[in-house]
Amino acid sequence: MLVNAFGELRTLADEGVLNYPYSTREVVNIVKHLEKYPHDSMSELVGNVLDFDKYQPEALQQVTTVLSKHGLPIEAYARNELFALRRKKEIQLTVERKSGLDVSNPKYGKVDPKNEPHVGGNTWAGGTGGRDTAGLGGKGGPFRLDAGHKVRQLSDEEKDAIPEEVKQAAREMNRKAFEDKLKEIRMSAHDHKLYAQFSEPIRKQVQQLKAVLEAMQTKSNERQWQKYQTHGELDDTRLIEGITGEKNIYRRRAEANPWADHIQEKPNRLKLVVDVSGSMYRFNGYDGRLDRELEAVVMVMEAFEGFEKKIVYDIVGHSGEGWEIPFVNAGSPPKTDKERFETIRMMHAHSQFCWSGDSTVKAIKEAVNTLSTENYDNSIVVVLSDANLSRYGIQPKELGKALMNGEPKVKGHMLFIGSLEEEADEINAQMPAGHSYVCMDLTKLPQILKQIFTSSLL
Incomplete structure (x- = not known):
């Protein structure tokens, strides 16, 4: 049992799915302990040997699934550890510091080959709470760079108190780095393995969503x-x-005339408005919100393939830089994995390099207004957001008013896919009934989209 379980974990590590390089040493330590103390709790023993504290919640769940599949009773222990780990991450979000130091010139910074955490200073790339370098939580740096460490957040007041010439230099370096990133994305060959990290976990959900679309098509062909x-x-x-x-x-x-397919009824219209703001990248390490959004977009692009005559969709983004950033144009959906991969990489790059700020309300209004002028019978707007709205003084009633702005042919819906503590649930409770959802688990997305489609398109 132990050999099989750890063998699969080692395989996942070799494939890059898990970061920890599992070896025989863990199994030997467990067996030695059981030989000496045969009545000890297996779950606690395995948990102590694996040192669950070093795992991200997603990796912890994956390891737990493998161990449980091979008959090791680890669920209860892992559940407690997962709760403690998430609480610890919430506490990490509140860590603030004051540097009391001036910024000088923005720069990328040195890369630490050991990837050790660096707090403060102006030397290392990927540090937290520092100055001048690319990182998180600091000030004066050219763009965000997440190296996976606990973030020390400088106050907004200290970040704002930066000389204008330094801000301008940081902007120029940011734009240059952004342009280089875009060239890299467009020039890179298709990396199937990397794309598979987003497409494989949602394969089942893609099939479920395709079944929803097929059911819609079948209903339209009824008597x-x-x-x-x-x-x-x-x-x-x-x-x-x-x-x-x-x-x-x-x-x-x-029965509808099967020979009259050339008489095409108007397709339905969908505008997917995705959150590519800086907070999506900044807090991705906290709850995986950006990864979850990229998977959701892959799900839509793959599931909608083959239904182009039934649904016309486009994908635009909203961030501190704008409210209608184009990623997929209406009537021109990505046709290959390479094109879909390029789409989500563009989204990821924008979130990393965009200016801070929020344009969620403006994005909703513009999306609804745009569809109201188009010649479709049924149109829906689906807006994704990480619920990081209180920082910008945005109230739920503003979102609700933008969604329900008096355009009868356009139905607006909101999906919250990230949240600091309970913010998403609190906003959702004040939104118009049937037009707002919290989706932290992508296995629920096909069902949510089904509810949206059946209430808005049929």
Whole structure:
């Protein structure tokens, strides 16, 4: 049992799915302990040997799944450790510091080959709470760079008190780095392994969403009213023709003509408005919100393939830099894994390099207004957000008003996919019923989209 379980963990580590390089040493230590203390708790013993404290919550859940599959009773212990780990991460968010030092010139910084945590100073790339270098929580740096360490956050007041010439230099370096990143994305060959990290975990959900779309298509092909019939129910719209003696003034239910596919009804319209603000990148290490959003976008792009005549969609982003940043144009969906991979990499790059700020409300209003002018019978706007709104003084009623702004042909919906503590739930509770959802688990996304589609498109 132990050999099989740790063998699979080692395989996952070799494949890069898990970071820790599992070896025989862990198994030997467990066996030695059991030989000496056969009545000790297996779950606590395995947990102590693995040192769960070093895991991210997602990795902890993956390790627990493997161990449980091979019959090792680890769930209860892991559940407690997972709770403690998440509480610890919440505490980490509150860590603030004051540097009391001036900024000088923005720079990338040195790369630490050991990737040790660096707090303060202006030397290392990926540090936290420092100055001048690319990192998190500091001031004067050119862009965000997450090296996976606990963040020491400088206050907004200290960040704002930066000389204008330093801010300008940081902006120029930021734009240059952003342009280089975009060139790298566009010039890179398709990396199947990297894309698979986003597509493989949601393979089942893609099939579920495709089933939802197929059900919609089937319903649209059910028995329909056929007009201009010589018998059946009287068609109220042809009473005048009946008075003048015409015979084909009836209608009746009949199967849709399978040979009339060239008579195309208008497709449905979907605008997906994704959150690519700086907080998506900044707090991705906290709850995986950016990774979750990228997986959600992959799910939509893959599931909608083959339904282009049924649903026309586009994907735009909102951040501190704008409210309609184009990622996928309407009527031109990505057709290959390479194109889909490029889309999510562009989203990731924007979140890393964009200016701070928020344009969620503006993005909702513009999306609804844009669809209201287009020639579609049914249109919906789905807005993704990480609920990091209180910092910018945005109230739930503003979001609700933007979603329900009096455009009857456009239905607006909000999905919160990230949250600091209970912020998403608190906002969601004040949103219009049936138009707001909290989705921290992507296995629930197909069902949420099904609710949206059935209430808005059918």
